[in-house]
Amino acid sequence: MKVRRVISMIFILLFCILAVLPVAFGFINSFMSEDEIQNRYTAQVTEENRKDYISGNIHFVRIGIIPDEASVEQYVHFLLKDPTYLRFFWNSVLIVVPVLIGQCLLSPLAAFGFENLRWRGKEALFFFYVVIMLMPMQLLMVPNFIVASWLNIRNSSLAVILPAMFHPFGVFLIRQQMKGFPVDVLDAARLEGAGEFYVYRKIVRPNLNSVVTAMLVLLFADNWNIVDQAVVFLNKPYSRPLSAMLNQIMNENASMFFAVSSFYLLPAVFVFLYGQKFLVEGIALSTLKL
Amino acid sequence: MKKRNLFYFFMILPSLLGILVFYCIPFFLSASYTLINNMAEKKFVGLENFRNMITDELFLRAVRNTFSFILLSVPISMLLSLLLAMALFEMKKGRSISCIFLFFPIIVPSGTIVYFWKILFDVNGVVNKWLSESGLPVGNLGHGKFAMAVIILLFLWKNISYNIVLFWSGLNWIPQIYYQQYELEGASAYRMFRDITLVFLSPTSFTVLLMSIVNSFKVFKEIYQLYGAYPTPDIYMLQHYMNNQFSALNMQKLCTAAYLLFLFVSIVLLIIFYLQKKLTDTYQ
Numbered sequence: 001m002k003v004r005r006v007i008s009m010i011f012i013l014l015f016c017i018l019a020v021l022p023v024a025f026g027f028i029n030s031f032m033s034e035d036e037i038q039n040r041y042t043a044q045v046t047e048e049n050r051k052d053y054i055s056g057n058i059h060f061v062r063i064g065i066i067p068d069e070a071s072v073e074q075y076v077h078f079l080l081k082d083p084t085y086l087r088f089f090w091n092s093v094l095i096v097v098p099v100l101i102g103q104c105l106l107s108p109l110a111a112f113g114f115e116n117l118r119w120r121g122k123e124a125l126f127f128f129y130v131v132i133m134l135m136p137m138q139l140l141m142v143p144n145f146i147v148a149s150w151l152n153i154r155n156s157s158l159a160v161i162l163p164a165m166f167h168p169f170g171v172f173l174i175r176q177q178m179k180g181f182p183v184d185v186l187d188a189a190r191l192e193g194a195g196e197f198y199v200y201r202k203i204v205r206p207n208l209n210s211v212v213t214a215m216l217v218l219l220f221a222d223n224w225n226i227v228d229q230a231v232v233f234l235n236k237p238y239s240r241p242l243s244a245m246l247n248q249i250m251n252e253n254a255s256m257f258f259a260v261s262s263f264y265l266l267p268a269v270f271v272f273l274y275g276q277k278f279l280v281e282g283i284a285l286s287t288l289k290l
Numbered sequence: 291m292k293k294r295n296l297f298y299f300f301m302i303l304p305s306l307l308g309i310l311v312f313y314c315i316p317f318f319l320s321a322s323y324t325l326i327n328n329m330a331e332k333k334f335v336g337l338e339n340f341r342n343m344i345t346d347e348l349f350l351r352a353v354r355n356t357f358s359f360i361l362l363s364v365p366i367s368m369l370l371s372l373l374l375a376m377a378l379f380e381m382k383k384g385r386s387i388s389c390i391f392l393f394f395p396i397i398v399p400s401g402t403i404v405y406f407w408k409i410l411f412d413v414n415g416v417v418n419k420w421l422s423e424s425g426l427p428v429g430n431l432g433h434g435k436f437a438m439a440v441i442i443l444l445f446l447w448k449n450i451s452y453n454i455v456l457f458w459s460g461l462n463w464i465p466q467i468y469y470q471q472y473e474l475e476g477a478s479a480y481r482m483f484r485d486i487t488l489v490f491l492s493p494t495s496f497t498v499l500l501m502s503i504v505n506s507f508k509v510f511k512e513i514y515q516l517y518g519a520y521p522t523p524d525i526y527m528l529q530h531y532m533n534n535q536f537s538a539l540n541m542q543k544l545c546t547a548a549y550l551l552f553l554f555v556s557i558v559l560l561i562i563f564y565l566q567k568k569l570t571d572t573y574q
Contacts, residue, residue: 004479008377009384015374016391019451022403023394041409058428060419061409106305113301125306132313134500135555136507138532142548143316145536150316166308196297217397225399227511228529231519232536246401247515250408261402272397276390283452284459286501 023265025065030074030258032067037255040064074259085242085249085260092241092264095157096223099164100216107170107215108208112200114171115178126175129168137228148233159233164223169286170215176285177211178204214282217275224268317552323545339546349547351523352531355438359509359527363442364502370446371453371498376487378454379461393451400448400511407516411440433522441525444512449505453498460494461487496566503558 029037039046040062049059078085114126132140140163148159181204189199230244242264250257272279324340327333343349374392378385410416411431418428431440468486477485510529513521519534520526528551535544 005380005382008380011377012374012381012388012392016388018447019391019394022406022447023398025406026403041405043414058414058418058422060414060422061412061416063409063416106308109301110305113298117298117302118295119299128314129309131556131559132309134504134559136504136529136551138507138510138529139548139551139555140313141536142320142532142544143313145544146316146320147312162308163312166305166312168305168309171305196294200301221397224397225401225511227400227514228533231514231533243399243401246399247404247518250405254405257405261405264399265402268397268399272394273390276393279393279396280389280455280459283455 026258027262027265028065029067030262031070031072032258033069033071033073034255036068037258042254074256075263078256078260078263084238085256087238088240088242088245089264091157091239092224092226092243095161095164095226095241096220098161099223100219102161102165103167103170103215103219104212106166108174108205108212109200110171111174111178112204114175115181129172133168133172141229141232144229145232154233155236155239157234157239160226160229164219164229167219170219173215173218173282173286174208174211177208181207210278211282211285213275214278214285217271217279218282220271221268317548320541320545321549323541324549326542329541339542340550343543343546343550348526349531352526352528355524355526356528359438359441359445359525360503360506362438363445363506363509364499366442367446367450367453367502368495368498371450372457372491374450375454375457375461378458392454395448396451398448401515404512404515407440407444407512432517434524437522437525441509441513444516445506445509448512449502449508452505453502456494456498456501457491460491464490492569493566496562496569500559500562 032040035046038044039049043059045053052059114122144159144163145154147163148154151158153159153162186199186203189203190196194202225243226241227244230240234240234244242260246257246261246264249260323329325334325336327335327338378388378392381388408415412418413428413430413432415431417431422428429436431437464486469482472482472486507529510527510533513525513527513530514533517525519530519537521530528547532544532547532551535547
């Protein structure tokens with residue numbers, strides 16, 4: 001029994017380290033100077049790798065955790081001097097915030113409606129939601145693309161925002177939570193003469209706060225990591241979110257990458273730490289019991 | 291009663307309109323695009339687009355790669371996450387802090403860590419450095435079979451946390467009394483695992499299977515960011531195929547591929563739902 005517990009601990013510890021390592025690596029490396037990053041990780045010929053280069057050997061990267069000399073020059077550069085990166089960051093914000101607001105308003109309402117509606121075709125209708133939820137992004141982008149052409153919003157961030165706002169995940173998740181809600185409470189309120197909207201706003205909605213938070217965290221994770229949609233819909237320069245630009249930054253301006261990507265992670269970390277408690281519950285709820 | 295029902299309907303309406311306008315209606319209408327030759331002529335060609343697609347070598351390669359990726363990565367991720375969830379369950383001290391670390395990858399944007407993977411797996415990367423230092427031949431990890439192994443690793447890193455949460459909440463539902471019973475009888479740990487844990491976790495396992503397949507399509511983000519729109523042929527996925535049709539604006543190929551993908555995913559979903567239902571019926 002004791003042995004098993006120790007093995008479990010070691011196993012978990014190992015994976016905790018693996019889970020954090022890539023992020024921690026990026027964060028600490030963001031304090032390296034530009035030259036050091038060039039020397040360590042890029043193929044550029046510098047004083048250090050001249051010999052390798054001349055003799056024809058592969059010059060391997062020198063991975064390092066601790067910077068030789070700490071500096072914040074990249075942070076200063078993109079926060080104060082060159083607004084390009086902040087522009088991309090702002091694009092991300094302008095996608096995520098409307099999506100979250102939209103979902104926050106629409107999903108609990110729709111879930112409440114679905115749960116209470118008495119109509120034979122209800123579950124069939126809801127099945128559409130589930131199917132859409134489970135389809136790969138690339139497939140969903142086809143109808144999104146067609147609508148965007150109709151509405152003439154291709155190449156605008158609306159083409160990403162609007163479909164994401166109506167994505168059925170939120171409705172599904174919240175309805176799962178509502179299934180456990182005691183109906184008697186609602187009926188009692190109704191007998192007292194409370195209107196349906198009153199019941200929703202004063203009794204149901206306050207009890208949904210934790211699942212709505214879980215929904216927001218999961219949706220944030222998804223929409224803060226937009227790559228596919230940006231590649232398809234946002235072709236104008238400077239219109240893409242930072243998540244879809246990081247690989248370009250890596251290839252074209254490697255020394256800026258660690259600082260910018262660590263900065264991009266910050267809001268995600270705050271959201272995660274804030275919603276972590278609800279997250280587990282939320283994911284567990286998304287269990288499909290059909 | 292009727293008035294109240296109407297009210298519920300109006301609550302659903304905003305969301306429903308969005309679903310219809312942005313997903314359902316265009317998808318059904320796009321069926322007509324699969325039956326014509328091109329957007330200019332609009333000549334009816336029957337199922338020729340489908341025939342062309344399932345004989346297109348590039349499409350077949352993408353399908354093969356996607357299949358082998360799912361077949362390899364999903365079982366590994368399920369097994370590993372089950373082990374981790376059980377280990378987490380076994381732990382008494384430090385569980386909540388471990389949870390924070392273990393679930394962290396869920397929120398990390400793929401782009402944030404793409405450079406780390408590049409430094410590890412590039413031709414002049416860390417893995418090759420170790421190989422050459424220990425006297426082994428250096429390979430190009432971005433090509434051939436290695437490329438598939440690399441993206442499976444990336445997939446595991448990003449998606450295993452999700453499965454751990456699912457398995458973990460499943461484990462919490464198992465009544466501990468069964469274990470105590472077995473312990474009294476002196477049963478081995480393996481028997482307890484087989485007779486209790488696996489049996490009680492089987493509904494959860496289906497969910498994990500389903501979510502793993504759904505999530506496996508998201509690996510495109512990682513591949514795209516590391517290798518661009520045209521990675522080595524060994525990891526050219528259906529997602530790449532479709533994404534590249536978007537930029538070529540080829541509506542026929544795009545919609546045909548979408549319908550084929552829809553058919554495939556629907557079949558997989560039906561099989562999983564069917565098995566899940568059958569399983570719950572046998573237990574009840």
